[in-house]
Amino acid sequence: MNTTPAEPILRVEGLCKHYGARRSMFQAAAAPIRAVDGVDFAIQPGETFGLVGESGCGKTTLGRCIARALDPTSGRILYKRPGGADGEEPVDLATLSPSGMRPYRRDLQMIFQDPITSLNPRMSLLDIIGEPIVINGIAKGRAVRDMVADLLEQVGLRADHMTRYPHAFSGGQRQRIGIARALGLSPRFIVCDEPVSALDVSVQAQILNLLQDLQASRQLTYLFIAHDLGVIEYICDRVAVMYVGQVVELASNEALFSRPLHPYTEALMAAVPVPDPAARREAAVLEGELANAANPPSGCTFHPRCRYRTEACKTTRPALREVVPGHFVRCHRAEELTLAGPSDYVAREARP
Amino acid sequence: MIADKGPILEVEDLRTQFSLPQGTVRSVDGASLSVAQGETVGIVGESGCGKSVLLRSILRIVPRPGKVVDGAIRWRRKDDTVVDLATLPGDGREIRMIRGGEIAMIFQEPMSSLSPVHTIGDQIVEAIMLRGNTTPEQAWVRAVETLARVAMPRPEMIARQYPHELSGGMRQRAMIAMALSCDPRLLMADEPTTALDVTTQAQILALMRRLQREAGMAILFVTHDLGVVAQMTERVVVMYLGKVVEAGPVGDIFAAPLHPYTHALLHSIPRFGLRQKGERLAAIPGSIPDPYSVPRGCAFHARCRFDDKRRCRSEVPALREIAPGRMVRCHRAEELGLSGMSMPEPSPALAHP
Incomplete structure (x- = not known):
C-alpha cells in the first residue's frame, strides 16, 4: 500500500484490536468488540498522517496500539528508523516484548488529548519533563535541568517555569508541557491523540502552529488523530477516514477534501457547520448512529446509514481498493458516484 | 404566530x-x-x-x-x-x-x-x-x-x-x-x-x-x-471576561467584525481551503487572563494587536452603538477597518508568545 517510492517510517498491516473475546469461568464467550479490525497503511518520514x-x-485505539500503549490482537506494525543502514530490516513492534520495545520507546512518543489528566499534579515540570530523560539515560543531574530549560523554551514556555506544578498553567500551556515531555527523548514519530480538542479556538491555533514548527525543525513524523475535519484539513498531508474499526478512505489531503470517494466521508464533511452565515444550508443529515463494533452490520458496515446503498452493499463487504493512484476507498460504488466535498458547497453557495 | x-x-x-x-x-x-x-x-x-x-x-x-x-x-x-x-x-x-x-x-x-x-x-x-x-x-x-x-x-x-x-x-x-x-x-x-x-x-x-x-x-x-x-x-453577542465586547447581526459580524477579539477569533479557526492557499492560522497570543487579576483598561489589550499602549491600557472602553444594531466595546473600533471571514487576511501571521 505504499503510495510513494520513499520507504515508509511506519507500515501497519492487518492490525486488529479486539476486546472481550476471552471466556471466563463464569461467562460464556461474548462477541468480541472489534475496535480496530484489519487496518493497513504506511506513513512516510516527515509527513503528518491524519486519522x-x-x-x-x-x-484512539489504533493510535495507542501503534505507540504500544496497548497490545494489538493481531497484525504487524513495521517500524524503520529513518537514516538507518540501507539494508536494515524494519522491526515489527507488534511482537516485541516490553524490554524489546524499550529502545524504540524513545523514537515513538505520544501527546494526549486531556492536558489535565495526562500530567501528574504532584510533579513539578522539571520532574514531568525530566523523568523520561533520566530513565532513558540521556542525561543526569545538572544536564537534565539544562535540557528541560531548553525544551520549555522550544515549546514557548519559560525556563523558570520548571519549578512550578501543572495546576499553575492554563489548558494551552499544559498541552505545551505535554509536548515538551514528548520531545525530551528526541523522538522520530509522535502519535498526537486529539491534541487540540480540549482547547479554546484561540489557543488551538497556537498549538497547531507550534506542532508545525517543531515538525519542520526536528524532522518529525506525526500520526494526528482528530475528529475535527477543519483541524485535519489544516495540518495533515494524508488522511485516513475510519468507520467501525476500519479505514474506509485514504487519500492525500487535497484529493480527499476536493473529491471524497466514500459516502461516509461526504456525509462527515457535509455535517461540519461552515463558519460563514452566507453559506447557510440545511445539510443532508446523516441518519442513525455509529454501528455497534461487537455486531457490525453485514456487508458494508456503513450501508444502514448510506444514501447510495444497493443490494450488494447489504451482503458483500467491500475491500479497500486503490481507485485513483494514491486514493484508496472501501466502497463498491466508488467509481460511479460523484460525491461533493467542502469546496463544492462553499463555492456554490458563497456570496456573489 | x-x-x-x-x-x-x-x-x-x-x-x-x-x-x-x-x-x-x-x-x-x-x-x-x-x-x-x-x-x-x-x-x-x-x-x-x-x-x-x-x-x-x-x-x-x-x-x-x-x-x-x-x-x-x-x-x-x-x-x-x-x-x-x-x-x-x-x-x-x-x-x-x-x-x-x-x-x-x-x-x-x-x-x-x-x-x-x-x-x-x-x-x-x-x-x-x-x-x-x-x-x-x-x-x-x-x-x-x-x-x-x-x-x-x-x-x-x-x-x-x-x-x-x-x-x-x-x-x-x-x-x-x-x-x-x-x-x-x-x-x-x-x-x-x-x-x-x-x-x-x-x-x-x-x-x-x-x-x-x-x-x-x-x-x-x-x-x-x-x-x-x-x-x-440571527444575531450574535461576543463575550470576553464577563463583558459583551461586540453584538450585531450575524452576517455583519462575520463580514466585518468591529472588535479585535472577534476578528482574532474568526481568523484563528481552521477553515476549508486555508492550507491550499498556503496560509497559516492566525493564533491569538497569550491565554485568557486569570479571573482574579483582570487587566486594567480594556481587558483584551494584552492579547490585542491594535493595543495603542495608552488609552487601551488605562480606560475601560464603553459598549457603544456605532452603527444601527452594531454594538462594540473598543476605543479604536471606527479606525481599524477589520476584515471578515470571506476576505483574505492581509497581515502577516502572528508569532507565538
Whole structure:
C-alpha cells in the first residue's frame, strides 16, 4: 500500500484490536468488540498522517496500539528508523516484548488529548519533563535541568517555569508541557491523540502552529488523530477516514477534501457547520448512529446509514481498493458516484 | 404566530459575582442583550468568558456562592406584563413558574442533567405535572408525544428507559423533549452539541431549527463554535471576561467584525481551503487572563494587536452603538477597518508568545 517510492517510517498491516473475546469461568464467550479490525497503511518520514472519524470508530485505539500503549490482537506494525543502514530490516513492534520495545520507546512518543489528566499534579515540570530523560539515560543531574530549560523554551514556555506544578498553567500551556515531555527523548514519530480538542479556538491555533514548527525543525513524523475535519484539513498531508474499526478512505489531503470517494466521508464533511452565515444550508443529515463494533452490520458496515446503498452493499463487504493512484476507498460504488466535498458547497453557495 | 417582534427578554448591565476566599470573580460584569420573539441569538466566547453564568443568572440558578448583584433582567410574560427576574426571590413561586414553564434550558452534558434513577418518561411527566393540572395518565401521553416530536425513534419504548441506556445524541433529544414539554417561549441552550460528534450535532441542530419553526420560540444559544453560530443564529453577542465586547447581526459580524477579539477569533479557526492557499492560522497570543487579576483598561489589550499602549491600557472602553444594531466595546473600533471571514487576511501571521 505504499503510495510513494520513499520507504515508509511506519507500515501497519492487518492490525486488529479486539476486546472481550476471552471466556471466563463464569461467562460464556461474548462477541468480541472489534475496535480496530484489519487496518493497513504506511506513513512516510516527515509527513503528518491524519486519522479522522466519529467517537467509537477506533482511531484512539489504533493510535495507542501503534505507540504500544496497548497490545494489538493481531497484525504487524513495521517500524524503520529513518537514516538507518540501507539494508536494515524494519522491526515489527507488534511482537516485541516490553524490554524489546524499550529502545524504540524513545523514537515513538505520544501527546494526549486531556492536558489535565495526562500530567501528574504532584510533579513539578522539571520532574514531568525530566523523568523520561533520566530513565532513558540521556542525561543526569545538572544536564537534565539544562535540557528541560531548553525544551520549555522550544515549546514557548519559560525556563523558570520548571519549578512550578501543572495546576499553575492554563489548558494551552499544559498541552505545551505535554509536548515538551514528548520531545525530551528526541523522538522520530509522535502519535498526537486529539491534541487540540480540549482547547479554546484561540489557543488551538497556537498549538497547531507550534506542532508545525517543531515538525519542520526536528524532522518529525506525526500520526494526528482528530475528529475535527477543519483541524485535519489544516495540518495533515494524508488522511485516513475510519468507520467501525476500519479505514474506509485514504487519500492525500487535497484529493480527499476536493473529491471524497466514500459516502461516509461526504456525509462527515457535509455535517461540519461552515463558519460563514452566507453559506447557510440545511445539510443532508446523516441518519442513525455509529454501528455497534461487537455486531457490525453485514456487508458494508456503513450501508444502514448510506444514501447510495444497493443490494450488494447489504451482503458483500467491500475491500479497500486503490481507485485513483494514491486514493484508496472501501466502497463498491466508488467509481460511479460523484460525491461533493467542502469546496463544492462553499463555492456554490458563497456570496456573489 | 404573533406579529409583535419586540424583545421578550432584555438584560441590562447584569453583574454576577462569586465571592471566594481568593477574591471576587466578576463572572458577568455588566452584560446587556435582548432577545426578540422567535429570534435566535448566539452568545460566543471562550471558556471563562461568563457565557454560561449569564444564562444561569437569567434563570436565577447560579450556584452558590455566585450572586446576581446588579442589573435588570426584564422578561415579558405571556400576558404582556414585564417582570424583573433579577429582583425576584430566587426560590419564589413566580420564578419557579417561569423556569421551565416559560424559559427552558438545555445543557451541554445531558448525562449529568438527567436523573440516572428515573426513566426518561417519568422525568418528562414530572416536568409536565409541575405546571399543569393534568392527570399522570394524560401527562404520560404528552411525554410520549413530546418524544415523538423530537424525532426520537420508538418513543413509547424510550420513555420506559433510563438515561444510561441511550446514546449521547438520544439523551440530548430527551433533554430537548423535556425542555419543550411545557411549550416555553424562550429556549436557552448551553453548548448543546459540544459533546456530540459532528454527524449527531447536525441532527440536533436540524431538530432545533425545525422545532423553532413549528413552535415560534426564541432561542438563546451559547457556544464557542463559530460554525454553529454562523449556521444557527440571527444575531450574535461576543463575550470576553464577563463583558459583551461586540453584538450585531450575524452576517455583519462575520463580514466585518468591529472588535479585535472577534476578528482574532474568526481568523484563528481552521477553515476549508486555508492550507491550499498556503496560509497559516492566525493564533491569538497569550491565554485568557486569570479571573482574579483582570487587566486594567480594556481587558483584551494584552492579547490585542491594535493595543495603542495608552488609552487601551488605562480606560475601560464603553459598549457603544456605532452603527444601527452594531454594538462594540473598543476605543479604536471606527479606525481599524477589520476584515471578515470571506476576505483574505492581509497581515502577516502572528508569532507565538
